[in-house]
Amino acid sequence: MHDLAHWRQYLAKRFSLRSIVPGRIPQNFIDDLLNRVDIVDIIDSDLPLKKTGRDYQALCPFHSEKTPSFTVSQEKQFYHCFGCGAHGSALGFLMNHRGLSFVEAIEEAARTVGLEVPHEDGVHAPKIDYSPLYEMLERAQNFFVEQLKTHNDRNRAIDYLKSRGLSGGIAKRFGIGYAPDSWDGLMSALGTDEQAIQHLMQAGLIIENDQQRRYDRFRDRITFPIHDRRGRVVAFGGRVIEKGEPKYLNSPETPVFQKRRELYGLYQVKGSNEDISRILVVEGYMDVVALAQFGVTNAVASLGTATTTAQLETLFKVAPEVIFCYDGDGAGRRAAWRALDTALPLIQEGRQAGFIFIPEGDDPDSFVREHGPDVFTSREPIKPLSEFLIDELAKKTNLSSIDGRARFLDLAEPMVKKIPRGSFRQLLAQRIAEIVDLDPHALAPLAGGNRPHTRLARPTKRRGHPSMVEQALKRLLYNPKLANLVVDYKAISGLTDDHAALLAEVLELISRHPNLTTGALVEHYRNSSHYAILEQQLETPLELDDEANAIEFTQAIESLLRKTKPGAFERAKAEMRRRADEVD
Structure with a gap:
């Protein structure tokens, strides 16, 4: 049971909680909702x-700017930032700006227009009350803290904490x-009746095996409560005191706990610092607790x-700079590369990321106890994300040869393209141009510009003009x-051109709605395999006015119809021109 969906199925099956498994929200309700909601109000x-x-x-909420480039179209019910490229619908804005899930965004949008969200099984999704789980987790936290003070074996636990250099004050803070x-x-302490035992199981505190035997999950371990952003205990981590696995x-x-979203120590970071300019990820x-013992109070740990991505988005909302701390060995650098890959799409204006590599054989816990906190509080040991990216790619190539520099550029290009448009991406592209001894103007498209992309002396395949299907689809999406x-949109569906069937499907959908x-x-x-294709068409806005785009759309459709059955094109062309004249 490693995800929320699995948990809901498990709870529904075991405890007959049918309301925990709401039906799918009907697509026609989402369509109707978006026709009622005004993106401007949202x-x-x-x-x-x-x-x-x-x-x-408005000033774009997704990157730092002084001149507004964030545009909202009431007619199209769509937003687009000409600075960073962010775009989407009202639901997309709620998800990207407020950090809501898709279902939460639907519920919030429905609330603004007084609608109740239906489900395909005919049951309205009830608001599930998880307060008994939160209460049970808080009671478990109090139990574990009390055992550290009173249990017969408490001295073993206390001696272990002291051996790690932790004071009673730090133990209390965390x-x-x-x-x-x-x-x-x-x-025995909290499972006073069957309902309490069920809550303990739902909270992940006790386990039931195949023989229906129930027992505590955490035994003979130091416990670390994990808090959500509101300070509620949602889970625990437990460390063995002596030898043992894991x-x-x-x-x-x-x-109430999804590990991909929570971060250990973030609640304490926000409580200990008024102005947070940097967060360390260990x-x-x-590692978090040991750093705090030495005055480094801005560290968190992934679980x-x-x-x-969800954790990084959370961190960037708290601080503009995120520094990853890893061991300097091969495993640590591989972990750092994964972190870099996750961070690239999130490096918008005003955000920074970097790395601190601890000498091999140490970790932040051991290093801070031996050498003190300076390496974690100074800027000197931080390797900026851009430097780490370039250094790692350089290790894979021979920059003294033309072929090696071409290979470096091939490796760098897809990484840079993950970065949102802005000054960081432009400067990184310039630096790459210097490394491969290339005129920076040649990498203007990589930097977010419009100049043609020239590669060293190697012949490359230039990206062709958008196909007629792409031209028609883009203009159709915007209007x-x-x-x-x-x-005759059905004739288009029979063409073998890429995405022709999708174009016909969209035309048919609009004819019905x-x-x-x-x-x-x-x-x-959104939940279709075609979503990425449509998103790609919306990455850049149309440059021509409505009339010119209508003409280009008509020409693209006529070009596609010309490939269909003899005579069909002429008839369709005549009818399209007649309809266009009526519009005029």
């Missing part, structure tokens, strides 16, 4: 919009406790996995009413 409640002509503008070496210590044991995922609970000009906006049209495909 966004204006988060940041003030100013009307400029037909559209609205709520460190002790889980006794007993199969049912916690269960060294660290974590709570499983539960209805690997273990003891047994590589740092996730769905253009579908009214198309007579003629009032679809750009935002609603894109959201209709």
Whole structure:
């Protein structure tokens, strides 16, 4: 049971909690919701919009800027930033700006227009009350802390903490406790009835095996409570005191705990620092606690996995700079590379990332106890993300040869393209141009510019002009009413051109729902395999006015119809021209 969906199925099956497994939200409700919701109202409640002509503008909330480049179209129900390229519908904004899940975004949007979210099984999703789980987790936390003070074996636990250089004050600040070496210590104390036992199981605190025997998950371990951003205990980590496996044991995922979203120590970081300019990401609970013991109060730890996109988004909302601390050995550098790959798409204006590599054989816990906190508080040991990227790629190539520099550029290009457009991406592209001894203007597209991309002296395949299908699809997405000009969209579906079937499908969808906006049209495909294709078409806005784009759309459709059955094109062309004249 390693994810929330699995947990819901498990709980529903075991405890007959059918309400925990809500049905899928019908697509027609999402379409209707997006026709009722006004994206201007949604966004204006988060940041003030100013009307400029037909559209609205504001300073972009996704990157730092002084001149507004964030545009909201009420007509299209779509937003687009000309600075960083961020774009989407009202639901997309709620997800990207407020950090909501897709379902949460639907529920929030529905709330603003007074709608109740239905589900395909006919059951409205109830608001599940998880307060009994939070209460049980808090009671477990109090139990573990009390055992560290009173249990007969407390001295073993206390001696271990002292051997790691931890004071009673630090143990109290982080709520460190002790889980006794007993199969049912916690269960006996808190499992006073069957309902309490069920809550203990749902919270991941006790286990039931195949023989229906129940026992404590954490036994003879130092316990570290994991808090959510509101300060509630949602899970625990446990470390063995002496030898044993696994060294660290974590709570499983539960209805209130998803490890890809939470970070150990973040709640304490926010409580100990008023102005947080930098956050350190380390690997273990003891690293966080040991650093805090030496006055480094801005460290957090991911929970047994590589740092996730959700965790990094959370950190960048707290501080503009995130520094990853890893061992300097091969495994540490591989972990750092994974962190770099996750961070690249999130390095917007005003955000920085870097790395501190601890000498091989040490970790932050041992290093700070031996050498003090300076390496974690100074800028000197930090290797900027850009330097680490370049150094690692340089190790794989021979920069003294033309072929080696070409290989370096091949490796660098997909990495740089992950970075949002802005000054960081431009400067990194310039630095890469210097390394491969190339005119920076040749890498303008990589930097986010528009100049042609020239590669050293090697012949390359230039990206061709957008296909007729792509031209028609892009213009249709930005102006769905253009579908009214198309007579025979079914003929297009029979073409072998890439995405022709998708174009025909979109045309057919609009014919059934003629009032679809750009935002609603894109959201209709969010859970479809076609979503990425449509998103790609919306990355750059149209440059021509509506009339010119209508002409180009008509020409693209006529070109596609010309490939269909003899005579069909002439008939369709005549009808399209007639409809276009009626529009005029």
